[in-house]
Each structure stands twice: as structure tokens, then as C-alpha cells.
Amino acid sequence: MSSRAALLIDFGSTYTKLRAVDLDDARLIGTGQGPSTVLTDVRIGMHAALSDLEANLGKLPRFRYRLATSSAAGGLRMVTIGLVRELTVEAARQAALGAGAKLVGTFVNKLTRGDVGAIETLAPDIVLLAGGTDGGNTEVVLHNAKMLAQSTLDAPIVYAGNRVAADDAREILTGQSVTFTSNVMPEIGILATDSAREAIRNIFIARIVHAKGIDLAQETFDDVMMPTPAAVMEGARLLADGDGRVAGLGELLVVDPGGATTDVHSIASGDSKTGAIQKGLPEPRIKRTVEGDLGMRHSAASVVEAAGIEPIAGQAQMTPSDVTAMLERIAKNIEMIPHTPSERAFDRALLGTAIEIAVRRHAGTIETVYTTLGPATVQHGKDLSGIEIVVATGGAPIHLGDRDALLDAMRAAPSDPHSLRPRAPRLYVDRDYILFGIGLLAGVEPQAALALARNSVTPAERVEEVAK
Amino acid sequence: MPGVGRTLVTGVIGSDTHIVGNRILSMALEEAGYKVVALGALTPPAEFIAAAVETSADAILVSSLYGQGELDCRGFRELCIEAGLDDILIYVGGNLVVGKQPWEEVEKRFLAMGFDRAFPPGTRTDDVVAMLAEDFASREKVG
Numbered sequence: 001m002s003s004r005a006a007l008l009i010d011f012g013s014t015y016t017k018l019r020a021v022d023l024d025d026a027r028l029i030g031t032g033q034g035p036s037t038v039l040t041d042v043r044i045g046m047h048a049a050l051s052d053l054e055a056n057l058g059k060l061p062r063f064r065y066r067l068a069t070s071s072a073a074g075g076l077r078m079v080t081i082g083l084v085r086e087l088t089v090e091a092a093r094q095a096a097l098g099a100g101a102k103l104v105g106t107f108v109n110k111l112t113r114g115d116v117g118a119i120e121t122l123a124p125d126i127v128l129l130a131g132g133t134d135g136g137n138t139e140v141v142l143h144n145a146k147m148l149a150q151s152t153l154d155a156p157i158v159y160a161g162n163r164v165a166a167d168d169a170r171e172i173l174t175g176q177s178v179t180f181t182s183n184v185m186p187e188i189g190i191l192a193t194d195s196a197r198e199a200i201r202n203i204f205i206a207r208i209v210h211a212k213g214i215d216l217a218q219e220t221f222d223d224v225m226m227p228t229p230a231a232v233m234e235g236a237r238l239l240a241d242g243d244g245r246v247a248g249l250g251e252l253l254v255v256d257p258g259g260a261t262t263d264v265h266s267i268a269s270g271d272s273k274t275g276a277i278q279k280g281l282p283e284p285r286i287k288r289t290v291e292g293d294l295g296m297r298h299s300a301a302s303v304v305e306a307a308g309i310e311p312i313a314g315q316a317q318m319t320p321s322d323v324t325a326m327l328e329r330i331a332k333n334i335e336m337i338p339h340t341p342s343e344r345a346f347d348r349a350l351l352g353t354a355i356e357i358a359v360r361r362h363a364g365t366i367e368t369v370y371t372t373l374g375p376a377t378v379q380h381g382k383d384l385s386g387i388e389i390v391v392a393t394g395g396a397p398i399h400l401g402d403r404d405a406l407l408d409a410m411r412a413a414p415s416d417p418h419s420l421r422p423r424a425p426r427l428y429v430d431r432d433y434i435l436f437g438i439g440l441l442a443g444v445e446p447q448a449a450l451a452l453a454r455n456s457v458t459p460a461e462r463v464e465e466v467a468k
Numbered sequence: 469m470p471g472v473g474r475t476l477v478t479g480v481i482g483s484d485t486h487i488v489g490n491r492i493l494s495m496a497l498e499e500a501g502y503k504v505v506a507l508g509a510l511t512p513p514a515e516f517i518a519a520a521v522e523t524s525a526d527a528i529l530v531s532s533l534y535g536q537g538e539l540d541c542r543g544f545r546e547l548c549i550e551a552g553l554d555d556i557l558i559y560v561g562g563n564l565v566v567g568k569q570p571w572e573e574v575e576k577r578f579l580a581m582g583f584d585r586a587f588p589p590g591t592r593t594d595d596v597v598a599m600l601a602e603d604f605a606s607r608e609k610v611g
Contacts, residue, residue, distance in 0.1 A: 083521060083522055084518040084521050084522050085518075086515075086518055087518055087519070087522045088522055131522075132522060132523075132524070133522050133523045135475070135503070135523070135524075136475070136522050136523035136524045136525075137521060137522055137523070137524040138524070139524075185522070187505070188505045188507070188519045188522060188523060277485075277509070277510055279510065369483045369510065370483065371483050371484065371485050371534065372484075372534040372535070373485055376483075376485060376510070378510060
């Protein structure tokens with residue numbers, strides 16, 4: 001065995017997941033899994049996972065890197081505040097989502113006492129305060145700074161609002177832990193979230209890892225680098241763009257259905273392929289959306305609600321009352337793993353539906369407006385119609401994988417011509433469930449990380465051959 | 469420079485794609501020292517207001533060239549008031565109505581809708597710059 005190995009850890013909400021990789025071969029050499037025990041003592045789950053890995057490998061190698069992500073204890077829970085819903089409120093949301101956060105509250109315009117009470121109850125890990133373009137409105141962001149200063153909130157604040165108001169905000173917020181960054185929207189129509197994202201990540205490393213008790217297990221890892229969704233996004237970016245020397249796969253879409261939420265990441269320009277007039281905020285090239293109502297377990301009932309019980313029953317070849325009964329069983333046993341053919345059929349129907357809705361919400365739309373010069377096409381959001389690669393990650397697609405059904409769920413449907421989903425994509429599967437680990441390695445060993453990505457994230461046809 | 473320190477929002481309202489005149493106007497306003505937030509063609513009323521709120525704009529200049537301006541501009545002042553921009557200066561200009569209607573009547577209609585000034589086709593950019601300077605000066609005196 002080569003001496004260069006890395007241990008990639010995910011302190012998840014249900015499991016503590018380990019992936020051991022050989023950096024020279026760029027291959028997975030073993031996996032380990034334990035329960036998530038962050039709420040009691042993180043070390044219990046970590047030691048269980050390490051024992052599992054040791055049993056699989058025979059003997060644990062010396063690891064050159066031991067890097068971790070975390071989505072445990074509710075993930076990185078953030079509240080964002082802005083001025084106008086479509087402008088700085090949206091820019092602040094994009095910044096938080098791009099940093100891998102879980103948005104627990106979004107507030108528009110001036111905070112009321114009731115809003116502040118709600119934020120205190122939410123007890124977020126970080127508050128992102130935006131509002132006003134540079135040189136624009138100062139009144140609202142300063143009002144909100146005052147309201148936060150008077151609250152009992154002790155979460156760190158990231159100020160990413162009107163630059164001109166920053167000095168006053170600093171005075172108002174003395175006593176609070178505040179990080180000042182560039183404005184998430186310095187001018188109308190310009191989205192500049194990098195600086196805020198960087199600040200969020202630094203706070204995550206410096207404070208949140210400790211606050212969640214993950215540092216109790218610190219002798220078992222070197223660093224917790226970022227929230228898990230940020231690592232998945234970083235893995236997706238490397239897979240798409242390459243490392244500068246070796247090319248990546250090009251523009252792609254990643255779908256990550258979990259128990260509670262479904263994440264979609266696009267690494268693609270999103271500009272119109274047909275010359276449509278683009279309206280609304282410019283879209284980030286690397287974009288993450290999170291659907292809080294679409295998931296395989298905690299949110300199973302809301303997937304059925306979103307799609308209607310009949311279509312789900314039809315896909316799963318069950319009766320509507322069977323669907324209701326299945327949802328009740330899942331609610332009682334949130335970690336239920338499908339075994340019987342009907343359980344698997346139901347999960348496939350849930351999975352396809354969650355992915356279809358999540359991709360439709362992530363992708364942009366076109367509409368035709370009639371002008372005096374004739375019809376014109378207006379685009380909102382990203383045009384993903386030309387994307388040739390869609391990647392499925394997460395336990396459900398890997399284990400339930402039905403290539404044609406997954407592809408059907410992700411691609412454009414003739415019945416919905418206004419949705420700009422991929423028209424003719426190929427499906428790749430993250431068969432080692434290691435995209436988060438690729439994102440972790442991207443920061444320290446980009447070449448090995450990219451080679452690992454190319455070995456682990458493979459066209460679905462090849463996965464099926466391996467399975468046979 | 470009359471415009472230094474002031475922000476203006478410009479755009480073509482509604483389903484109107486005629487961008488050229490609006491772009492020339494925006495350039496002239498920038499030359500006069502204003503910070504111009506140019507929203508371009510096909511801009512719904514709510515977008516003008518959203519941009520004015522975020523930027524604390526001093527005035528909104530609405531263009532309409534395709535004859536539907538009257539429909540598109542209805543309720544514009546009310547939208548401003550709803551967004552807390554009670555006193556913002558709003559101008560409108562272009563081919564505001566269809567058919568041959570006396571300008572005085574058209575102007576009266578748009579002023580009644582709450583616009584501070586309405587401009588007929590063929591207005592020179594210099595005139596708009598002069599009017600803005602005059603209106604801002606008289607507001608400063610009052611304020």
C-alpha cells in the first residue's frame with residue numbers, strides 16, 4: 001500500500017461517514033460509518049466509524065491528511081437580513097447558501113421587535129446583515145444594526161451591507177462580534193458574495209466547530225474545513241473546471257437528495273443560449289439551491305404534498321392509501337432503509353419526484369412577451385438547457401439508482417417548454433459517495449482530488465456494469 | 469456639475485424594447501455628474517421602485533416609446549408611496565400615448581397620475597438635465 005493516504009470525514013446529521021483514499025492511486029481504499037453523536041459526545045460516533053474503517057482495511061494507515069466537513073447539529077444555521085426582497089435580500093441568501101449554510105430565517109426591510117424575538121428564538125449560528133447598495137440606503141441597515149445590538153442574540157454577525165454605513169454600524173454594534181465584508185450587492189445588478197462567503201467560512205472554522213462540540217474529537221482529525229454542502233459544491237466545481245492543468249468535465253449540474261432537503265448545484269454560466277433578454281439579478285456561475293420541503297425522510301410527506309398523492313401512487317404502483325400508510329411508517333422510523341420491493345418502489349417515486357421538482361426550481365424559465373416589434377423572449381434565472389452532464393450524489397440515488405428514471409427526473413420535459421432544464425444530459429453517479437471528500441482535498445491536493453473525482457464520479461452505464 | 473452626490477434610476481417601462489433614447493438620456497445624466505442606475509428595456513414598475521429603495525435614489529426617470537405608457541404608468545406614484553418613497557421625484561417621457569392627442573392633455577394626465585414632470589417626444593437631454601437641477605434646487609430651498 002502506498003504511504004500517502006487521506007482520511008475524509010463527514011460529521012453528518014445521521015451518520016459519521018469516513019472515506020479513506022490513496023492519494024497516489026487516487027482511489028477509495030475503504031469506508032467506515034458510525035452514528036452521529038454530536039448532540040451527546042461526537043467521539044462515540046467517530047470511534048465507531050474508525051473501528052468500522054479499521055475492520056474494512058485490516059489496519060489503519062498513517063494519514064497524511066485528516067480533513068472533515070460538518071452538517072451535524074442542524075448544520076450551519078443562518079439568518080439573513082436585507083432591504084428589498086429581489087435585491088439585497090436575495091444577494092444575502094445567495095451568499096449564505098454559497099457558504100454551505102442552512103437558512104433558518106430571511107428578513108426583509110426594517111426588523112420589528114417581533115422579528116428580533118423570532119431571531120432570538122431561532123438562535124442562529126451566524127447572522128448575515130445586508131441592505132443598501134454602496135452609497136445607497138443607510139437608514140434600514142443601521143436600524144437593523146440597532147435592533148440586533150439591543151437583542152439578547154450572541155451569534156456572530158457578518159455585515160455585508162452598504163459600505164458607506166459600515167462605520168456607523170461598527171459603532172452601533174460594539175460589544176457584538178462583527179465581521180465587516182464587501183457589500184453583497186455593491187450596485188444594482190451586481191452580485192458580489194465572495195467576501196461574505198469567506199467571512200462565513202472563517203467564522204465556521206473558528207467558532208462553530210467549537211460551539212457544536214465537534215472539537216472534542218480533535219485528536220482524530222486535523223481540520224474541520226467547511227460545512228458539508230460547501231464541500232460538495234467545491235467538489236462539483238473541481239470536477240467541472242479541472243485544476244488548471246487537467247481539464248474537468250465542463251459545465252454540470254449536481255443533485256444531492258438528502259433525508260430532509262434536496263440540494264442542487266450548477267456549475268454553469270446560465271446565459272441564454274437563444275438570445276433571450278435576461279431579467280432579474282445576474283446569476284452566479286456556481287449556484288446552490290436548497291429545497292427544504294423535498295427530502296427522502298423528514299420531508300417525505302411534503303414531497304407527496306408537492307406532487308400530489310395520485311402521481312406518487314402511480315409511479316410506485318401502489319394505492320393512495322398505501323402511500324399514506326408508508327408515510328406514517330417513515331414518520332415513525334425516520335431512518336427506515338427500504339428492503340421490500342414496495343418500499344424500494346416507493347422510495348424511487350419519492351426520489352424521482354424530489355429531484356424533478358428541485359431541478360425545476362433551480363433552473364431558469366422563459367416567457368414570451370408581446371411587444372410592438374413582435375414577440376420577445378424574456379429569461380429569468382439560469383439557462384441550463386445545454387448542460388451535458390448531471391451528477392447524482394447521496395445515498396438514495398446511489399443505492400436506488402435507476403438510470404433512466406433519474407435522467408427523466410432531471411431533464412427538460414416536453415410538457416413544460418418554459419423550463420430551462422438540461423435537454424439531453426448524460427448521468428454520472430458519485431458511486432463512492434465521496435464528492436464532499438473531493439471538495440475537502442481540492443484545497444490541499446487538487447491534482448489528486450481531480451483524479452479521484454474522475455475515478456469515483458463515473459457515467460451511470462459504467463456503474464451498472466460494475467454492479468453486475 | 470449639478471448631479472454630483474445624487475442617484476437616478478432610469479429604464480423603459482413595461483413590454484417596451486426601445487432602449488436607444490433611454491441609453492442616450494442615461495449617458496447625458498452621467499455626464500452631468502449623476503450616478504445613474506440604468507435598468508434598461510422591459511422593466512416592470514416594481515423594479516424601478518426596488519432599485520430606488522436600495523440605492524436611496526433621488527429621482528426615477530421612466531421612458532415609454534410604444535404607446536402603452538399610460539397603462540404601464542398607472543399607479544406608479546402609489547407604488548412609490550407604498551415603498552416609503554413618498555417624495556421621490558418622478559419624471560416620464562417619450563411617446564406616451566397612441567394617436568394624435570394634444571400634448572397639453574397628455575401632460576395633464578401624467579401629472580394627475582403623480583409624475584412631477586412629463587416630457588413629449590423629441591425632448592433634448594439638456595432640457596431634462598436643466599429641469600432636474602431646477603427641481604432639486606427648489607426642493608432644497610423648501611427642505
